[in-house]
Amino acid sequence: MTAISGKLAFVTGGASGVGLGQAKALLRRGARVVIADIMQDRLDAVCAEFEAAGTPVVAVRLDLTDLDAYRGVVDAVEAEYGPIQLLFNTAGVSQFGPLQAATMDDWRWQIDVNLYGTIHALQVFLPRMLERGDDNHIIVTASMSAFLSLPGCGIYTATKMAQRGLTESLAWDLEGTNIHVSLLCPGAVNTNIHQSLRARPAHLKDTGFYTGTEEDEARLKAVIEHGMEPERLAGYVMEAVEANRFYILPYPEFRAPLEDLQAEVMGALARPEDDPEYEMRISKGVPGGSDKQ
Template identity: 50%
Template sequence: MQDLKGKVAFITGGGSGVALGQAKVFAEEAGMKVVIADVQQPHLDEAMEYFSDKKAEVHALNLDITDRDAYARAADEAEEVFGPVQLLCNTAGVSQFGPIEQATFDDWDWQIDVNLKGMINGVMTFMPRMIEYGKGGHILNTASMSAFVALPTTAIYCTTKFAVRGLSESLRVELDKYDINVSILCPGAVNTNIHRSVESRPDKYGKTGYYGRDEEVFTRLKSVIEGGFDPVDLGRIALEAVKRNDFWVLPYPEFVPTIEEQNAELISALKSYEDDPDYKRRVKLAEETGQAMPGTKK
């Protein structure tokens, strides 16, 4: 999708943070028609105030991405306002951290419902429409470096982001035949207010083993991310990735040593079974039948 001007983007979480950075870049710099969807109306109001004096076509709508019926209505509205969506940015996400042994089912359900199921809802809402439209498209999924690196107190968040990585890799394999491209953006630190996610946590997920609206905790969490990317700068990286059809969008080289160590450990574990009799049997069977070994790309 090298020529994005005039095409339609739908961005979840678009009222703030990483998603708003994407909205600003895709609308103002790429010339796209942008729909920003967010569950927090004050964020949408602030975002639209920003765009009010800009030469950009932006439409805001209130959306709880965990509500599938509402998602379908939002897609209908986006098409009525701007036309078929060709770029879906699954960016909305929440975070809350703490020792795994203190987690409640509500803590699990909230992050899974938003970070994973919300993204699935986006894919399952717009993918069939892109296929039916017949002019290709692009899906940009925002995961995290937590899709690769597990740290203490991040078990629930990591679970959702590892799953987003698996979803994205699977979509990449499956959707190429429809000329629908896929990218996965994995931020590390970004200077946003995601550390205050719990302020929008619905009452139905009310039982928690972690912190609530605690300014001391918020200050501590903010100190970790405030030196990270500016959301607009990260949005520009996402824009170029979409234009180039990059799958991996990993603008955090500081993680290279950790990833290299993990990959070396993984490969070592695989190779430790090279002398296993059943592995040799499987290799021989593949040679005799002329079939590729399971797990290998044809």
């Protein structure tokens, strides 16, 4: 089991939504919490909220697309507060539309935040966690889009499927080390991710999709407002971390579509008896697939 109480946790995207729910759940379990976010106004607001509740947190502004800045922030935090042992890689953005309308800025923004943000976290945290040898846990927040694609979600889905593959590979590579790994794949969550465009940098403003008007935000919010509340979702995450469970999939509504997808994949997969070279490849030790966890 991974102990949470007493550890220092670092939560990206911690000033709102899923990350804020995780920060609150961590505090209830006795962790010390650093919330990192690119939106200073949100950091200020949640710091005031935590102070008023008597559960102060450390708040740091972080552009996780900047590796050098990321490393500097973590260096400063650890110098003052000690080693970070729980990494919640939670920050993410979304913008939807057909791939034929996407600009390179649309691609770069979501890849920079969702995928490179995760890669940068690993570059910053893995060496120090491995060197210390204490008990650590890395939690990557992807999405059910890591398993299932939908129309108009191509860029987001590409980043989330990449996060899934990266995190599954990470768990393999870290077997037998002092670092445990979990992958959270939420469905709908009642958050403010519909306001993602407010954090989109000016140098990547060229878009072929919607532009973040009040009407756009209201339309997107209607899709998620009946989703799971962030703090409830965070409860499932804490249980999985404490049990060192890899997959965190607390959405039963996805059972049927995942079963359908698996059946379609297995139906398309060649059978051994239909391939005359199968036995040769097996005898030569040619690698095949294997389920993780």
